[in-house]
Amino acid sequence: MVEDRAVGAPERLHPMFLATGLGGSLRGLVGGWAAIGYLGFSGRLGTALLAAVALVVVVAISVFLYWRRFEYRVGDSEIRIDSGIVSRTHRSIPFDRIQDVDITQGPVARLFGLARVKFETGSSSAKRPDEGVLQAIALERAEELRQLVRGHRRAGAAAAPIAATDDAPPLFAMDWRRVLLAGLFNFSLALFAGLFGATQSFGDLLGFDPLSRRFWLQMVNAGDPIAQYLLAHRIAVAAAGLGLLVLAGLATGVVRTMLREYGFRVDRAEAGLRRRRGLITRTDVTLPVARIQAAIIASGPLRDMFGWRELKLQSLAHDEGGKGDHVLAPLARDAEIAGLLGELGWALPAESAEWRSVSSAFVWTLVLGLSPLVLLAAVQMLFAPAIGAAALVAIGAVIAARWLAWRRTAFALDGELLLVRGGWWRRRLLILPRRRIQSIDLAENFIGRRFEVASLAFGIAGGSGFSAHAIPALPRETARQLRDRLLGSRA
Amino acid sequence: MSDDATPDVPLGDALQPVEPAYRHVLRVRLLLLWVPLIMAGLIADRLLLADTPVFGLPSTALPLLALIALTLAPKRIYDRLRYALTADQLRLVRGWLFHTDTIVPLVRVQHLDVTRSPLDKMFGTASLIVHTAGTHNSVVTVPGLTPERAAAMRDIIRDRVRTDFV
Numbered sequence: 001m002v003e004d005r006a007v008g009a010p011e012r013l014h015p016m017f018l019a020t021g022l023g024g025s026l027r028g029l030v031g032g033w034a035a036i037g038y039l040g041f042s043g044r045l046g047t048a049l050l051a052a053v054a055l056v057v058v059v060a061i062s063v064f065l066y067w068r069r070f071e072y073r074v075g076d077s078e079i080r081i082d083s084g085i086v087s088r089t090h091r092s093i094p095f096d097r098i099q100d101v102d103i104t105q106g107p108v109a110r111l112f113g114l115a116r117v118k119f120e121t122g123s124s125s126a127k128r129p130d131e132g133v134l135q136a137i138a139l140e141r142a143e144e145l146r147q148l149v150r151g152h153r154r155a156g157a158a159a160a161p162i163a164a165t166d167d168a169p170p171l172f173a174m175d176w177r178r179v180l181l182a183g184l185f186n187f188s189l190a191l192f193a194g195l196f197g198a199t200q201s202f203g204d205l206l207g208f209d210p211l212s213r214r215f216w217l218q219m220v221n222a223g224d225p226i227a228q229y230l231l232a233h234r235i236a237v238a239a240a241g242l243g244l245l246v247l248a249g250l251a252t253g254v255v256r257t258m259l260r261e262y263g264f265r266v267d268r269a270e271a272g273l274r275r276r277r278g279l280i281t282r283t284d285v286t287l288p289v290a291r292i293q294a295a296i297i298a299s300g301p302l303r304d305m306f307g308w309r310e311l312k313l314q315s316l317a318h319d320e321g322g323k324g325d326h327v328l329a330p331l332a333r334d335a336e337i338a339g340l341l342g343e344l345g346w347a348l349p350a351e352s353a354e355w356r357s358v359s360s361a362f363v364w365t366l367v368l369g370l371s372p373l374v375l376l377a378a379v380q381m382l383f384a385p386a387i388g389a390a391a392l393v394a395i396g397a398v399i400a401a402r403w404l405a406w407r408r409t410a411f412a413l414d415g416e417l418l419l420v421r422g423g424w425w426r427r428r429l430l431i432l433p434r435r436r437i438q439s440i441d442l443a444e445n446f447i448g449r450r451f452e453v454a455s456l457a458f459g460i461a462g463g464s465g466f467s468a469h470a471i472p473a474l475p476r477e478t479a480r481q482l483r484d485r486l487l488g489s490r491a
Numbered sequence: 492m493s494d495d496a497t498p499d500v501p502l503g504d505a506l507q508p509v510e511p512a513y514r515h516v517l518r519v520r521l522l523l524l525w526v527p528l529i530m531a532g533l534i535a536d537r538l539l540l541a542d543t544p545v546f547g548l549p550s551t552a553l554p555l556l557a558l559i560a561l562t563l564a565p566k567r568i569y570d571r572l573r574y575a576l577t578a579d580q581l582r583l584v585r586g587w588l589f590h591t592d593t594i595v596p597l598v599r600v601q602h603l604d605v606t607r608s609p610l611d612k613m614f615g616t617a618s619l620i621v622h623t624a625g626t627h628n629s630v631v632t633v634p635g636l637t638p639e640r641a642a643a644m645r646d647i648i649r650d651r652v653r654t655d656f657v
Contacts, residue, residue, distance in 0.1 A: 459625020
């Protein structure tokens with residue numbers, strides 16, 4: 001960076017990118033491999049081999065060209081990235097616009113001390129995920145870049161610089177036992193959904209479908225005594241099947257959580273919080289405090305019973321994997337969450353917080369809305385009692401769940417913070433600073449109007465697109481007053 | 492409320508109706524929605540229902556429904572649509588069946604558009620589109636303004652925008 005200080009010397013991606021990039025690109029070409037596999041299975045082995053070699057060569061050449069034509073320069077106040085094999089793109093990212101420098105290390109990259117660097121710029125996000133990404137550079141260089149960007153930001157930021165060293169005790173960390181426990185709570189039947197999907201799409205190709213009755217009948221017909229044994233102990237078989245399902249669900253949850261959360265650790269960093277996690281792919285994300293919009297404390301009935309909660313932060317940047325909220329503590333005690341919130345200058349709701357519950361119309365509007373279905377089910381009872389009764393029970397369960405949720409739904413104002421809690425199965429507590437509210441919708445519809453209730457929906461930056469934060473079923477006057485209080489006398 | 496307001500734009504808490512011409516925009520828009528429906532109804536009637544007792548029902552009921560919608564809906568929508576621009580917030584009230592009352596604090600606005608569709612040009616109206624950073628409700632549209640007023644409102648809001656994303 002001597003010859004031209006404003007722009008900086010050109011740098012390339014690490015040469016090892018040629019190997020890691022090749023692997024990544026080859027893995028990405030699912031369609032190509034499927035075609036080759038098809039050729040191989042249909043007996044044209046020679047063609048398949050040739051196609052495979054051609055594919056590898058073409059990908060290798062394109063990876064090499066990508067590497068050859070990819071340059072980045074680190075200037076005084078910006079990073080420039082020149083890329084593109086045929087059509088060149090010259091991108092310039094001012095340090096001022098970079099909110100976050102995310103460092104991710106895959107398994108191979110860790111072996112060679114490489115890292116993938118992503119400059120989070122707020123506007124990038126979902127549409128063009130590869131904007132501002134350095135696929136593979138040396139880890140030390142990545143750390144340097146991060147320090148550089150932070151140092152630049154610090155000039156404007158008010159937060160006192162605090163040395164982020166590994167010697168300092170972490171703000172929050174999870175040992176493997178805690179991660180295991182978190183995995184047990186993350187019971188998931190995704191495995192079966194995946195299996196089901198796979199047999200739906202490939203079952204015909206393979207010639208069998210393990211999720212069909214016929215498959216199992218054929219299987220057990222092979223050994224007649226087994227079939228008879230199974231038929232004689234149907235209840236035991238059903239129980240064993242259920243047990244297996246639960247075990248598989250637990251195992252899926254544990255494995256997924258272990259992979260993602262192993263070595264979870266949150267440290268205090270300059271002007272923000274730094275989170276590292278992951279077993280095979282290790283990620284290193286820093287969240288500037290100024291960009292945090294809201295905090296969400298989530299739990300479930302079982303987790304809540306044992307006093308475990310999850311802390312997520314809604315920020316302008318998106319978390320890795322396109323998920324909206326940044327998980328700051330997957331499984332934590334209240335005291336630990338209070339500690340993390342303290343770093344943001346917030347606190348858990350005080351015991352004395354004045355919680356105000358919402359109108360019982362929250363339940364009644366649903367009852368009224370479902371009444372046509374109840375009528376339909378009642379008529380069904382006359383013709384097919386079993387189906388009708390099942391439908392009635394299902395509707396009853398939905399209403400009961402709503403009633404349980406209503407008992408937990410409440411809001412409170414705590415100084416500058418708006419607190420909203422709700423949900424019974426998916427328990428959530430939203431902590432929202434008043435000044436982060438972008439807009440407020442006061443909505444009523446033709447059902448709620450009978451009960452004189454309205455809901456307040458808050459527009460907040462960032463987060464996952466579908467989860468609007470709202471307070472349902474407020475008496476109309478209360479809703480108006482609350483809205484005026486939230487919007488009034490802004491700093 | 493504020494002294495730097497253009498005379499054209501009343502600043503204050505009182506809710507304003509939009510331009511009456513907006514009813515015509517709505518009417519034409521509804522017409523464009525109904526015409527294909529009516530045509531589909533006519534075709535289905537001729538081709539599929541020729542020998543059934545309901546023959547002729549779609550060809551009469553659909554145009555009738557369209558006529559009712561075209562005469563009643565634009566006025567009702569127009570009557571329920573109100574806006575107010577105060578010194579620090581924009582308020583938009585609309586709808587009855589699904590009634591929504593939106594408030595956008597002006598300091599939160601990200602960027603602003605004034606748009607005119609071909610229909611808007613035909614009837615001399617324009618829309619002011621306010622973008623906020625929120626994920627929910629990130630676009631708030633005030634339709635049926637005169638182009639001058641939309642531009643004046645844009646200028647007023649622009650002067651109050653402050654960003655707090657450091």
